[in-house]
Amino acid sequence: MKILIVSPEVSPYAKTSGLADATSMLARSLRKLGHDARLILPCYKNIDDNGFSLRKGRKSIEVDIDGTAQKGLLRQTLLEGVPVYFIENRDYFHRDGLYGNGQGDYADNAQRFGFFCHAVLQLLRRMDFRPDVLHLHGWQTGLIPVLLRTALKGDPFYAHMGTLFTLHGLDETGLFPGTNLNNLGLDNDELAKDLALGDGISFLKGGLLYADQINTLSETYRDELHSAEFGGEFAPLLRRRSATFHGILNGIDTRSWDPSLDMNIARPFNADNLNGKKANKRALQKETGLALEPLVPLVGLVAPLSVEKGLDLIAAATDELLKRGMQLIVAGRGEPALERQLAALRDHSPEQAQVFFSNDAGLARRIFAGSDIFLMPSRLEPSGLEQIIALRYGAVPVVHRTGGLNDTIIDIDERPRQGNGFVFEQASVAAMLGALDRALAAYENRRQWLKLVKRCMTQDFSWTRAAEKYVELYRKTREQRLY
Known part of the structure; x- marks a missing residue:
């Protein structure tokens, strides 16, 4: 299968949490299993600052955000055989930090990642790659299934792309004022109601509601999220989506976490010699x-x-x-x-x-x-x-x-x-x-x-085992579309 993993961060290029390691390892593991897995993320300032060499592509798109045409350029590299794409927009992403400057989140994060969601879908038209499944991570990608089922509904180019949205936790919901929908080209009363959370709209809720399939990071956590204690305001939605809500446990990088090879410890060891x-x-x-x-x-x-x-x-x-x-x-x-x-x-x-x-x-x-x-x-x-x-x-x-x-x-x-x-x-x-x-x-x-x-x-508990389970879910995502 062809899988595009869409994430706001990917190791080693941009990382604030374990999400970056998970997406990187998943892509490499899928590749080893014979699938055409690729990654895409924003091109943050620190990627250039840290000396990563990216090839500049000629493909570009424009997205209307707040009434202004914002240009996105595609750059790319290879990570152990995995194609990795970066969407460059210096106004939005050439800043210190991924989501904020250390003093708090950037005030225009709705625009920044609304642009990213639009740009991913538009650039797919320009790339020689049409994925079977878009695997989405983080609230920052939550508008992609929303766009596919509203503004792009009926477009034959996207007709056979399934969407899987992975919920990593409910600590960040991508909550913004409802006026942002109009600014992002999604002015729709029904949509505003669907994405409503508290006094605003939630990008995370968009992903959970509109993706073909959703999953979280373990089967027990999936079950826990059905309760108000763990799922909070999202619990009713997750209960409604129970048939399309799955749990897949993350793996670990067994090369990095290997006591027989670890250079940070006093003496190597393994199960045969303790x-x-x-x-x-x-x-x-x-x-x-x-x-x-x-x-x-x-x-x-x-x-x-x-x-x-x-x-x-x-x-x-x-x-x-x-x-x-x-x-x-x-x-x-x-x-x-x-x-x-x-x-x-x-x-x-x-x-x-x-x-x-x-x-x-x-x-x-x-x-x-x-x-x-x-x-x-x-x-x-x-x-x-x-x-x-x-x-x-x-x-x-x-x-x-x-x-x-x-x-x-x-x-x-x-x-x-x-x-x-x-x-x-x-x-x-x-x-x-x-x-x-x-x-x-x-x-x-x-x-x-x-x-x-x-x-x-x-x-x-390797990523190979986790990737095999994701492959099963990708097949289900492709076969059991919501629209």
């Missing part, structure tokens, strides 16, 4: 100031320090955690109140607990490699990558049963032969400590623990 795991634990203890205790279980946590990630549970359980005789290391940045509470934990017993207010990628890798147990008490986790990385690096996860955590971690007490971690049901201190206590007790049986570690390290 001696390097011991060396990494000792090196992490030495680096962070923890006591050099090889037999004391070391519990790691790498995450944004937020209530959503369950760090308030850690902060509330500091005394109880220290009583357990384990070691704890936490790394991340986040909410000031939580940082203060966690700093108190570190200052109280620095040889037993260390906290680093840092997003240092190398330190994160060393925590994965050196930890015996990885704690992930998230209240909300659409997919989760940290628990998958922890598995790969032999750090047995202790997780709250939600979203992608539920879809990746099997409680060893529930299914002893398939189990790969410890799961707690309620987002509470008592439930978290109960699961942690089970993990600490299991750690004492070294022979069984090492079997568990090897089982964790040999599980397949």
Whole structure:
């Protein structure tokens, strides 16, 4: 099949979140499976600033935005055999930052990404590539299925293109004043009603309502979004679309996250030789100031320090955690109140607990490699990558049963032969400590623990597996059109 992945960011060219890695890895994995997958994104200023060499194309289009003709130029390059297209408009995209300047979002983001949606569809007419499926990511692409089913409805050029819209989360909805519809060439009372959210219109809602198929990042998160607790104002819409709403778990880059090749850790290791795991634990203890205790279980946590990630549970359980005789290391940045509470934990017993207010990628890798147990008490986790990385690096996860955590971690007490971690049901201190206590007790049986570690390290959460599931969904998207 021919698939065009449309995203506001793609690694290594433009990145603010895991979305950039996901789209990049998906395209490369699809290509390896024999499909003609390509990528398209805006041509941001930092792409030139960082020295990426892009070929300037001769293809261009014009889009009327706010009554002004905005020109879009097509540039391109190759990423490990994947064609990558960039839409250049210096007025809109030649700025610091992708969505804002560090002081907040750009005031004209509706115009910027409304232009991007129009330009993607117009440039397809000029390219020697007519995709079977447009795979759309982020609110920034939400107007593409809207345009296909309104302004471009009945156009034979687009008649056989299916649309799949991937929901990465509801933290950003692309909410703008309703007057923007007219400015973007979409002045329509019915459309304004469809896209209405609060006092404005939502680009995200456009993608969720008008795409042929939609999906999110795990089956459990898909089910959770049907409830008001998780789905909020979008829950009724997602329930209505239940038959065309799917869950596909993201993979990880198994080349990048490989403890046998990782140059950031003290010593390489794999499931067949865990001696390097011991060396990494000792090196992490030495680096962070923890006591050099090889037999004391070391519990790691790498995450944004937020209530959503369950760090308030850690902060509330500091005394109880220290009583357990384990070691704890936490790394991340986040909410000031939580940082203060966690700093108190570190200052109280620095040889037993260390906290680093840092997003240092190398330190994160060393925590994965050196930890015996990885704690992930998230209240909300659409997919989760940290628990998958922890598995790969032999750090047995202790997780709250939600979203992608539920879809990746099997409680060893529930299914002893398939189990790969410890799961707690309620987002509470008592439930978290109960699961942690089970993990600490299991750690004492070294022979069984090492079997568990090897089982964790040999599980397949690669992007190839995820891409195969996307191929199935692309076929369904192509065959089951909404119009």
